[in-house]
Amino acid sequence: xxxxxxxxxxxxxxxxxxxxxxxxxxxxxxxxxxxxxxxxxxxxxxxxxxxxxxxxxxxxxxxxxxxxxxxxxxxxxxxxxxxxxxxxxxxxxxxxxxxxxxxxxxxxxxxxxxxxxxxxxxxxxxxxxxxxxxxxxxxxxxxxxxxxxxxxxxxxxxxxxxxxxxxxx
Amino acid sequence: xxxxxxxxxxxxxxxxxxxxxxxxxxxxxxxxxxxxxxxxxxxxxxxxxxxxxxxxxxxxxxxxxxxxxxxxxxxxxxxxxxxxxxxxxxxxxxxxxxxxxxxxxxxxxxxxxxxxxxxxxxxxxxxxxxxxxxxxxxxxxxxxxxxxxxxxxxxxxxxxxxxxxxxxxxxxxxxxxxxxxxxxxxxxxxxxxxxxxxxxxxxxxxxxxxxxxxxxxxxxxxxxxxxxxxxxxxxxxxxxxxxxxxxxxxxxxxxxxxxxxxxxxxxxxxxxxxxxxxxxxxxxxxxxxxxxxxxxxxxxxxxxxxxxxxxxxxxxxxxxxxxxxxxxxxxxxxxxxxxxxxxxxxxxxxxxxxxxxxxxxxxxxxxxxxxxxxxxxxxxxxxxxxxxxxxxxxxxxxxxxxxxxxxxxxxxxxxxxxxxxxxxxxxxxxxxxxxxxxxxxxxxxxxxxxxxxxxxxxxxxxxxxxxxxxxxxxxxxxxxxxxxxxxxxxxxxxxxxxxxxxxxxxxxxxxxxxxxxxxxxxxxxxxxxxxxxxxxxxxxxxxxxxxxxxxxxxxxxxxxxxxxxxxxxxxxxxxxxxxxxxxxxxxxxxxxxxxxxxxxxxxxxxxxxxxxxxxxxxxxxxxxxxxxxxxxxxxxxxxxxxxxxxxxxxxxxxxxxxxxxxxxxxxxxxxxxxxxxxxxxxxxxxxxxxxxxxxxxxxxxxxxxxxxxxxxxxxxxxxxxxxxxxxxxxxxxxxxxxxxxxxxxxxxxxxxxxxxxxxxxxxxxxxxxxxxxxxxxxxxxxxxxxxxxxxxxxxxxxxxxxxxxxxx
Numbered sequence: 001x002x003x004x005x006x007x008x009x010x011x012x013x014x015x016x017x018x019x020x021x022x023x024x025x026x027x028x029x030x031x032x033x034x035x036x037x038x039x040x041x042x043x044x045x046x047x048x049x050x051x052x053x054x055x056x057x058x059x060x061x062x063x064x065x066x067x068x069x070x071x072x073x074x075x076x077x078x079x080x081x082x083x084x085x086x087x088x089x090x091x092x093x094x095x096x097x098x099x100x101x102x103x104x105x106x107x108x109x110x111x112x113x114x115x116x117x118x119x120x121x122x123x124x125x126x127x128x129x130x131x132x133x134x135x136x137x138x139x140x141x142x143x144x145x146x147x148x149x150x151x152x153x154x155x156x157x158x159x160x161x162x163x164x165x166x167x168x169x
Numbered sequence: 170x171x172x173x174x175x176x177x178x179x180x181x182x183x184x185x186x187x188x189x190x191x192x193x194x195x196x197x198x199x200x201x202x203x204x205x206x207x208x209x210x211x212x213x214x215x216x217x218x219x220x221x222x223x224x225x226x227x228x229x230x231x232x233x234x235x236x237x238x239x240x241x242x243x244x245x246x247x248x249x250x251x252x253x254x255x256x257x258x259x260x261x262x263x264x265x266x267x268x269x270x271x272x273x274x275x276x277x278x279x280x281x282x283x284x285x286x287x288x289x290x291x292x293x294x295x296x297x298x299x300x301x302x303x304x305x306x307x308x309x310x311x312x313x314x315x316x317x318x319x320x321x322x323x324x325x326x327x328x329x330x331x332x333x334x335x336x337x338x339x340x341x342x343x344x345x346x347x348x349x350x351x352x353x354x355x356x357x358x359x360x361x362x363x364x365x366x367x368x369x370x371x372x373x374x375x376x377x378x379x380x381x382x383x384x385x386x387x388x389x390x391x392x393x394x395x396x397x398x399x400x401x402x403x404x405x406x407x408x409x410x411x412x413x414x415x416x417x418x419x420x421x422x423x424x425x426x427x428x429x430x431x432x433x434x435x436x437x438x439x440x441x442x443x444x445x446x447x448x449x450x451x452x453x454x455x456x457x458x459x460x461x462x463x464x465x466x467x468x469x470x471x472x473x474x475x476x477x478x479x480x481x482x483x484x485x486x487x488x489x490x491x492x493x494x495x496x497x498x499x500x501x502x503x504x505x506x507x508x509x510x511x512x513x514x515x516x517x518x519x520x521x522x523x524x525x526x527x528x529x530x531x532x533x534x535x536x537x538x539x540x541x542x543x544x545x546x547x548x549x550x551x552x553x554x555x556x557x558x559x560x561x562x563x564x565x566x567x568x569x570x571x572x573x574x575x576x577x578x579x580x581x582x583x584x585x586x587x588x589x590x591x592x593x594x595x596x597x598x599x600x601x602x603x604x605x606x607x608x609x610x611x612x613x614x615x616x617x618x619x620x621x622x623x624x625x626x627x628x629x630x631x632x633x634x635x636x637x638x639x640x641x642x643x644x645x646x647x648x649x650x651x652x653x654x655x656x657x658x659x660x661x662x663x664x665x666x667x668x669x670x671x672x673x674x675x676x677x678x679x680x681x682x683x684x685x686x687x688x689x690x691x692x693x694x695x696x697x698x699x700x701x702x703x704x705x706x707x708x709x710x711x712x713x714x715x716x717x718x719x720x721x722x723x724x725x726x727x728x729x730x731x732x733x734x735x736x737x738x739x740x741x742x743x744x745x746x747x748x749x750x751x752x753x754x755x756x757x758x759x760x761x762x763x764x765x766x767x768x769x770x771x772x773x774x775x776x777x778x779x780x781x782x783x784x785x786x787x788x789x790x791x792x793x794x795x796x797x798x799x800x801x802x803x804x805x806x807x808x809x810x811x812x813x814x815x816x817x818x819x820x821x822x823x824x825x826x827x828x829x830x831x832x833x834x835x836x837x838x839x840x841x842x843x844x845x846x847x848x849x850x851x852x853x854x855x856x857x858x859x860x861x862x863x864x865x866x867x868x869x870x871x872x873x874x875x876x877x878x879x880x881x882x883x884x885x886x887x888x889x890x891x892x893x894x895x896x897x898x899x900x901x902x903x904x905x906x907x908x909x910x911x912x913x914x915x916x917x918x919x920x921x922x923x924x925x926x927x928x929x930x931x932x933x934x935x936x937x938x939x940x941x942x943x944x945x946x947x948x949x950x951x952x953x954x955x956x957x958x959x960x961x962x963x964x965x966x967x968x969x970x971x972x973x974x975x976x977x
Contacts, residue, residue, distance in 0.1 A: 019742065023742075035227075037274070039262060039521070041604045044526075044571055051228065118257060120287070121175050123175055123179075
């Protein structure tokens with residue numbers, strides 16, 4: 001699964017700084033992180049990607065919307081709900097670290113985009129959305145302490161099962 | 170793979186996968202599972218996964234997946250599938266390669282079986298994308314639309330690609346094998362001269378009829394030691410294309426180097442034998458081939474493969490064209506031979522396109538063309554059959570997708586291999602330098618030089634085709650006072666035109682970070698000093714190495730780390746450079762055919778056990794028998810005997826392994842016993858017996874092969890030298906052995922002779938009896954070629970008896 005937290009101010013993202021920034025992560029935990037992939041030459045692309053064994057973290061620019069993309073490649077253990085909770089907690093930790101290290105970069109907490117990387121098992125259909133919605137809502141509540149999150153499915157059938165998570169005012 | 174497929178649309182597509190592709194996918198999934206359980210040796214699995222397009226990256230634990238797209242032809246549906254897969258299991262980027270493949274990076278092995286299934290559902294396979302096999306067959310992307318071609322090579326490239334895919338005769342090469350098609354001699358699109366086989370379309374008149382054929386080139390290749398191809402045949406008739414490819418493959422299998430990987434490509438064999446002898450051997454093998462109806466059946470499809478436009482022909486009206494259109498039109502659009510239509514190149518930065526872009530591009534393609542999209546060797550995408558009146562609208566759509574870059578195949582459209590981004594062999598960051606050059610040379614002020622090309626490889630192996638660029642680079646390094654700085658060797662004056670007709674020359678190296686300044690300085694020099702119409706390669710030749718070197722000297726100095734630490738950091742990196750090359754997988758693992766076949770037998774046993782669980786007893790026994798036959802065939806290959814019918818296997822196996830007591834007799838009986846059973850009279854008990862006995866048989870086959878290897882190693886080990894070697898015996902010598910090879914076909918008579926000679930001492934004599942005809946023409950010549958002496962040849966009835974002395 002993936003989740004993207006959008007930055008508050010896109011101008012605060014100094015793209016040329018992210019390779020050296022993620023290099024620090026790589027140096028600190030060489031067993032966790034494998035390398036850095038620089039996709040700045042691709043417009044509206046994956047930006048700078050820190051490639052890991054279990055997950056990737058990127059300062060991502062897909063669809064021209066900069067944000068931190070956290071992408072899990074090996075699922076956590078437990079029920080669907082437990083997995084999502086663990087995933088969101090990890091996402092939250094990474095976001096907090098970036099904000100701590102780069103005070104100019106703030107992530108929006110009122111909007112995030114959650115996606116399931118499995119069109120075979122979870123097609124982008126109302127049924128598949130219904131199957132995960134309760135777990136996702138409940139996980140958001142547990143991980144972020146938010147009890148009024150609204151979930152809306154991206155209805156473009158070509159997309160992965162993608163859910164916009166919004167937290168009103 | 171999940172048991173249930175929730176996606177109904179995909180489930181329906183999966184149900185339509187052609188059986189052959191479905192089997193590839195199934196076998197791959199089983200083998201991945203068996204490898205994870207520790208049931209398959211790592212070297213065998215490595216070559217196995219390579220042959221399915223799964224390649225270990227520089228970074229531990231992640232894979233690059235190479236997806237074969239024959240001659241680069243893609244449908245909109247395939248583009249969408251590739252986009253989806255890249256998004257779900259890779260990093261959201263599809264990379265177009267110089268062999269018209271698509272590569273995905275940072276993929277986990279566990280995700281690959283389902284990926285293959287999804288690709289198979291849209292008619293794509295990754296089989297034989299890597300490894301020591303026939304790689305993706307490439308072709309000029311303009312084939313069928315080009316004004317200069319002799320004829321459209323597409324149907325021929327298609328027929329050859331699928332005929333050779335998994336062909337049993339081509340599974341035991343010492344190295345990879347690359348084939349390219351070109352529609353004409355003069356343009357660079359096909360690059361036929363740098364391929365193992367390059368087929369250039371030609372026609373000739375025969376009795377007032379235009380006959381199609383190919384100028385067939387062999388033994389070309391880049392790599393660290395580039396070779397220009399040699400002409401095998403000036404006019405190979407179209408119907409001879411497929412069998413000749415098999416004959417070439419046979420010669421490569423039989424004669425190609427297998428121990429020295431650096432010398433194992435076909436180019437070295439052609440060089441060693443000379444083109445005349447190579448041609449003779451190919452013709453000889455061609456003569457032995459039994460007719461296969463597929464050699465000509467595809468000819469019926471040649472007319473059917475003609476493409477059609479989606480929209481009616483029309484003329485360009487650029488009155489309301491947006492800014493940038495004229496420049497883009499100049500560099501990215503070519504008129505087709507069909508009036509009112511054009512081909513359009515979509516420039517991809519470093520060959521990369523995001524999943525979102527590729528998915529949207531599929532939609533754009535549906536709007537303008539009818540599934541006539543091709544990937545190009547220079548790592549771009551080509552739309553064919555675009556009505557000229559649609560060009561402005563198409564350009565606007567490409568602007569929306571952020572894909573309106575001009576200068577396709579021009580100076581700023583720098584081509585680069587993956588280099589240190591993902592390849593284990595990469596020395597310096599080829600993509601990092603390419604990205605920098607792209608940025609610095611994209612300005613319109615360089616448009617007068619847009620006919621020049623820059624190509625970059627991360628190491629000397631030339632995946633970035635640096636030998637055929639006007640300005641080429643390959644990765645290198647230089648050490649100073651304990652620090653290492655990334656460098657690039659400069660190769661100047663290569664020519665892509667004429668199907669890559671000449672290669673450039675290395676002139677020296679520069680620190681990587683100085684390379685852009687050097688390029689701009691060299692371009693200034695060219696711009697100011699070239700004579701009218703002088704090509705860059707001619708300019709470089711006129712200047713000479715000395716003058717070029719003097720320009721290079723302005724940039725080649727390496728100050729100390731303390732003075733210029735930036736020179737010790739590669740492009741796109743933040744840390745000090747270090748050399749971290751590993752063992753590349755481009756060469757594949759050299760796994761003997763016998764190992765592969767024994768692994769097949771293991772897999773069939775495994776599948777047999779799955780059927781037993783499902784109470785499918787007939788299939789259990791059938792697979793168990795299949796496993797035994799495969800294991801016996803595997804052992805027979807060590808005697809040069811190729812698998813044929815099961816009854817032949819049984820006979821030869823009995824003769825060579827059972828009668829000689831090399832295979833444990835009681836286990837050997839199982840194969841004959843289960844051949845006599847009908848799968849229809851199976852019950853649980855019998856099926857279980859079949860599986861258990863087959864397991865014992867296959868295990869014993871592994872044991873026999875293991876013992877053979879130990880014997881071989883013992884023979885290869887040099888004996889302690891206590892005295893000078895004895896001189897060659899004089900006078901009467903004893904004949905050590907005699908082989909009766911009557912009725913044994915070529916090349917198995919030769920292989921068996923060779924194997925026996927390998928067991929003998931230098932100077933010892935061997936007598937063999939062979940048939941008249943091909944055997945007497947081939948075997949002595951082959952033995953002489955190996956360095957053995959034929960002391961005597963006697964005709965005895967319909968046979969010949971040869972006396973051979975082992976001299977080599």
